Amino acid sequence: MLQNHRIVVIGTGFAGIGMAVRLKQAGYDDFVVLERAEDVGGTWRDNTYPGCRCDVPSHLYSFSFAPNPDWSSTFSPQPEIEAYLRQVTDGFRVRPHIRFGHAVQSAHWVDDRWLIHTNQGDFTAEILLSGMGPLAEPSYPKLNGIESFEGEVFHSAQWNHDLDLSGRKVAVIGTGASAIQFVPAIQPEVEELHLFQRTPPWVMPRPDRRISRLEKAVFRAFPLVQKAVRAGIYWGRESMVLGFAKLPGIMKQAQKVAEKHLEKQVRDPELRARLTPDFTLGCKRVLISDDYYPAVARPNVEVVTDGITEVTPTGIVTDDGVKHEVDTIIYGTGFRVTDLPVMDMLYGRDGLSLRDAWAEGMEAHLGTAVAGFPNFFLLIGPNTGLGHSSMVFMIESQIAYILDALKTMDAEGLRQVEVRPEVQRAFVDGVRSSMRNTVWTRGGCTSWYLDAQGRNTTLWPSFTFRFRQLTRRFDRAEYETVAM
Secondary structure (H helix, E strand, O other): OOEEEEEEEEOOOHHHHHHHHHHHHOOOOOEEEEEOOOOOOOHHHHOOOOOOEOOOOOOOOOOOOOOOOOOOEOOOEHHHHHHHHHHHHHHOOOHHHEEEOOOEEEEEEEOOEEEEEEOOEEEEEEEEEEOOOOOOOEOOOOOOOHHHOOOEEEEHHHOOOOOOOOOOEEEEEOOOOOHHHHHHHHOOOOOEEEEEOOOOOOEEOOOOOEOOHHHHHHHHHOHHHHHHHHHHHHHHHHOOHHHHHHOHHHHHHHHHHHHHHHHHHOOOHHHHHHOOOOOOOOOOOOEEOOOHHHHHOOOOEEEEOOOEEEEEOOEEEEOOOOEEEOOEEEEOOOEOOOOOHHHHOEEOHHHOEHHHHOOOOOOOEOOOEOOOOOOEEEOOOOOOEOOOOOHHHHHHHHHHHHHHHHHHHHHHOEEEEEEOHHHHHHHHHHHHHHHOOOHHHHOOOOOOOEOOOOOEOOEOOOOHHHHHHHOOOOOHHHEEEEEO
């Protein structure tokens, strides 16, 4: 049976839940949220690997309208963030709007409405809002012979909790943000751990600590104190933009901290050389950990820097001809960030697919609206990612912009809004110009921030308060509009 709604939201991570809460608060009740899983949480529901936690301080990595005085530590672990999203969902009473087990298969702009196909039936909507974040679909490397491997294989984002790793010979492929968290967690259990590293990351000390009972009591009794702490963290993080995007030379000083951290924790000069990056700190995602280096320095860990030639039924052969006998392969290879699955699901005006619209790279006006796709808005769209601060801040900025768009449509009797191509082009050109002298572009590395053409279509190249200024108001002059 076809279900008709004014607004359809896809996804129940921070973006989808935040959007649903704000829609309800603004008086919009005719909306549904489509979620493929059986509970909310997005990436924080799916990533349950050992040691999973956030690398943005807890007080900042939360909604401004829903502070949590009960974080256990300054950098919250995955179960607490997942629980927080459930609390927000139920506390603001948006769960009745969610349709769980509804995997979106495609969405087409047909007859001035969006027709959305799911595995449990079809929906129509005047307005379609995507909260499908970029850290949703695991990325797998192409390995010759992987289908012949006789052992266990899984991705860190789909952790096999039924598998006891005790005494196993484990290959970990990748040394990014996930691997540096789960490697220390599994290293004491396994017999051997072969860590296949293509490029070593820069790792900074993790300034984590438990939040005391007294602090929690103060936050509960005096919410303004927690708000002030949040503001202090925000502005401290914002100052990091100077090094990342404005004056990359500053990163040389920060890099010395990372170098000392490595030198202190890894005494073996040969291993230390393997773990030392050859690019400027910040070019790739900066990782924080106090237990990664000690773990990889343990006797049962081998850091492999030669490329993988092939996988055999019982191991992995590297370019130097060595066969590494393993019975388990764990991918720590991240996500499809610049090749989003939504690109093959969405079809706008005249049947234009989002993949075709983004044939030259992902782009959107304010990371939110795409020319050729009427009444469609993206949360966590192109160039809204961050290398220094909280994505929740960016999400809330976009939510405010989308709500102003809806209010403008209601106030002025508009049936359709679609960003003008020249407006989108001007915005994208400005972002690319700002990106030229950043550490992400000039730092001497290839990262997941970059697309196949080498363009950084992922990160926002400036201060987050600047993004909030730009999204504070919906400017209808930037859009083609159709009246009721």
